[in-house]
Amino acid sequence: MxxxxxxxxxxxxxxxxxxxxxxxxxxxxxxxxxxxxxxxxxxxxxxxxxxxxxxxxxxxxxxxxxxxxxxxxxxxxxxxxxxxxxxxxxxxxxxxxxxxxxxxxxxxxxxxxxxxxxxxxxxxxxxxxxxxxxxxxxxxxxxxxxxxxxxxxxxxxxxxxxxxxxxxxxxxxxxxxxxxxxxxxxxxxxxxxxxxxxxxxxxxxxxxxxxxxxxxxxxxxxxxxxYKGESTVKDATYMKHFREFMNFFYKKHFKQSVFFNLIARFGAFYFSMVKLFQGSRSLGTKAKIPPSQYILISDNENIREKLENKLQKNIQRTPLENGKIVFSQSISEKKNTEVILDTNYRSFTDAISFFETNKNKSFTFKLLPMQSNFIIGSNSNNDRGEVINL
Structure with a gap:
């Protein structure tokens, strides 16, 4: 094998x-x-x-x-x-x-x-x-x-x-x-x-x-x-865990590092002070804004209707043109668009490529797994994401 x-x-x-x-x-x-x-x-x-x-x-x-x-x-x-x-x-x-x-x-x-x-x-x-x-x-x-x-x-x-x-x-x-x-x-x-x-x-x-x-x-x-990307949030808890697992590594393969312990403790204090002055809201975390529009990339009209019933939002279905996903100018210019890719219709390779090609364009992405009744995805590298059952 x-x-x-x-x-x-x-x-x-x-x-x-x-x-x-x-x-x-x-x-x-x-x-x-x-x-x-x-x-x-x-x-x-x-x-x-x-x-x-x-x-x-x-x-x-x-x-x-x-x-x-x-x-x-x-x-x-x-x-x-x-x-x-x-x-x-x-x-x-x-x-x-x-x-x-x-x-x-x-x-x-x-x-x-x-x-x-x-x-x-x-x-x-x-x-x-x-x-x-x-x-x-x-x-x-x-x-x-x-x-x-x-x-x-x-x-x-x-x-x-x-x-x-x-x-x-x-x-x-x-x-x-x-x-x-x-x-x-x-x-x-x-x-x-x-x-x-x-x-x-x-x-x-x-x-x-x-x-x-x-x-x-x-x-x-x-x-x-x-989906579980590295969090960009830095606080005292993060520093505590970082210090502990680095100390494990040093103790096993090298020796305890006084220098590292000092900088890690200073880092924990520094990030605690920053968090205190900026309030309870975590650093780098943005408030979730509901999508302004939903685009379904699929050839299945029944899925579009099911999504509309669940989300109580208008869903625009966009098929492929000559094997490529083509957005109208009005879609491309509109901020905060949620794109739902139907993997019954497109391959995982296509979906991954689409994510990379359209990153940082005010799009968020969800996947509809083949023969499944849920959509899944993440709008941030600070959290694992969300699941919506249909």
Missing amino acids: QLSIIILNYNVRYFLELCVLSVQKAIQNLNAEIIVIDNNSSDDSCAMMKQLFPNIKLIENKENSGFPKGNNIAVAAAKGEYICILNPDTVVAEDTFEKVLAFAKRQTDLGIVGCKLIDGTGNFLPESKRGIPTPWVAFTKIFGLYKLFPKSSLFNKYYAQHLGENQTGKVDILVGAFMVMKRELYNQLEGFDENCFMYADDIDLSYRALLLQKQNYYFHETAVIH
Whole structure:
């Protein structure tokens, strides 16, 4: 078997359904398996899997065993030469795995391969590629120096800015939302460290692959939607977690850093003061504004009518012209337009491309998963998004 896709789920039933639908389409030309492992969700994730995907292997944990242990359990049951660790709040393109596997097979020193991640607004997620978070690199992250000096090798290492988002190349650290590697390597590394504090697990696994003289790669030629994007909100709680998982990493691989602890504590104080002076409203968070118009990209008039009844709004249906989505000038100029893409009608590859092409154009995006009765999406990288049942 070529590939095993491991999806660890916890209480994200609708995102899981969308994810599995996209993965199923992406492995049609591969000898591959999907393994969903559920960490004792309290929603109906498992019932949904049994009803809609009875042929997919489902492992039901009796407790929430955490990200590292949950993935380790699933990989132990995997049969593929390669494995992909995949978050349930992702959407892959139809050719994602074929492209990534073809790239992986060309490498002689393969460690872990990551890909281009975008959020639900179509914007690139910089955590798709990162450097080793030494105390100095963490300092440049905490105080945003990587934004001020993106071309300086002194300040741009946290998000591996020596590579552009549309450049494939070697990086140090990859994100656990999408990781492809040989199962043999995963077993050699003994999987994720089950003692890992939250958020440090992918950093730790990536770094241990480097210690084995393997090379990690960022691969830009396929994009994956990751709805749980990195929050831009900075506050004392954020700094506390950041300090804890960095200290775990330093203690395991280096030594405790007095410098890092000092700057992290100062960062927590700084962001607390900023938040105090700006009021209780979180930094970087905008008030939600209802869409001024809704556009459905579909050839199904019944779906348009169903959406109108649910949303109590006028829905304009826009089919394709010569295989392309064409907006009238009045649509393009109107602010705050919600675009709903019917994946019964268009591929996930088309949807992802549409997100990227139309980002930052006053559009928000929702997907209507094939043969489903809900729309799903996110209007911000600060939250996972919303689900509207039809």
